[in-house]
Amino acid sequence: MKIIIKDLRASINGQAILKGVDLELDSGHVHALMGPNGSGKSTLSNVIFGHPAFEVTGGEVLVDGDNILEMEPNERALLGLFLAFQYPVEVPGVTVGRFLKRAVDIRAGESKTKGFVKELREMMDYLEIDQQFINRYLNEGFSGGEKKRMEILQMLMLKPTFAILDETDSGLDIDALRIVSKGVNKLREGNFGALIITHYQRILNHIRPDYVHIMYQGRVVTSGGGDLVDALEAHGYDWIREQYGIEEENDVQSVSSD
Numbered sequence: 001m002k003i004i005i006k007d008l009r010a011s012i013n014g015q016a017i018l019k020g021v022d023l024e025l026d027s028g029h030v031h032a033l034m035g036p037n038g039s040g041k042s043t044l045s046n047v048i049f050g051h052p053a054f055e056v057t058g059g060e061v062l063v064d065g066d067n068i069l070e071m072e073p074n075e076r077a078l079l080g081l082f083l084a085f086q087y088p089v090e091v092p093g094v095t096v097g098r099f100l101k102r103a104v105d106i107r108a109g110e111s112k113t114k115g116f117v118k119e120l121r122e123m124m125d126y127l128e129i130d131q132q133f134i135n136r137y138l139n140e141g142f143s144g145g146e147k148k149r150m151e152i153l154q155m156l157m158l159k160p161t162f163a164i165l166d167e168t169d170s171g172l173d174i175d176a177l178r179i180v181s182k183g184v185n186k187l188r189e190g191n192f193g194a195l196i197i198t199h200y201q202r203i204l205n206h207i208r209p210d211y212v213h214i215m216y217q218g219r220v221v222t223s224g225g226g227d228l229v230d231a232l233e234a235h236g237y238d239w240i241r242e243q244y245g246i247e248e249e250n251d252v253q254s255v256s257s258d
Contacts, residue, residue: 001026001080001193002065003061005044006060006061007021008058009058010056011055012043017043018043018219019040020219021044021215022220026193027192028191028192030196034212034215034232035237036199039217042086048068049081050072063076080160081163082162084154084155084166085151086167088139090137091138094137100120103157119157127183129150148171148172148176149183152168160192161192163187163193163195165194168198169198177203185207201233204226204229212226214240216241
């Protein structure tokens, strides 16, 4: 899968957040997207998946040549795209087992989901999730770490071609971070691709990215390898601003613009 983002622009409540994002992603590789708060990282993931709160004002998101901005969110998912939310939502009344069975049926076709329960239990063991969670309502009453592990469980069961993990590492302790990373790395055995959105190096110590991209003030300002992560860890995001002559903006962006 080849994803080409061209001059993507988007706003929320009339405020421009994405200001001409250019980025190329492909399956078979793991990309990391880093940047300070308010740079537009989460907005980018929301726009790619069609969140209705954001207005696209220009540009394209091409998946194997097709502009997915013209598709409904479910159509984008059926292409093999997956989003792990920064703040997973609770779904009262729908159990984990029923939710995943229906999702896998739609993704793969009901005739191809033989052995679903066996695979689900194996993946839950792999992610160290209590088997009783199968009968609990999705994310209802779950801790932050349990919700993030549940996102990775969904990803393992749905087997997307390309996944975006929006700050999946936020709020995780050392053990939960290890387990979540283990789940992502398991899919790397195939032609899986991912974009890991994060502020920090710690998750990238477990999931080594092939490429690193830095976002600042609504644009991707530079891309490279792991040395970029090391430079950020050593010098902070002010180093990016100084390195590329970026002037500070006076307006304050909302939390949702991250």
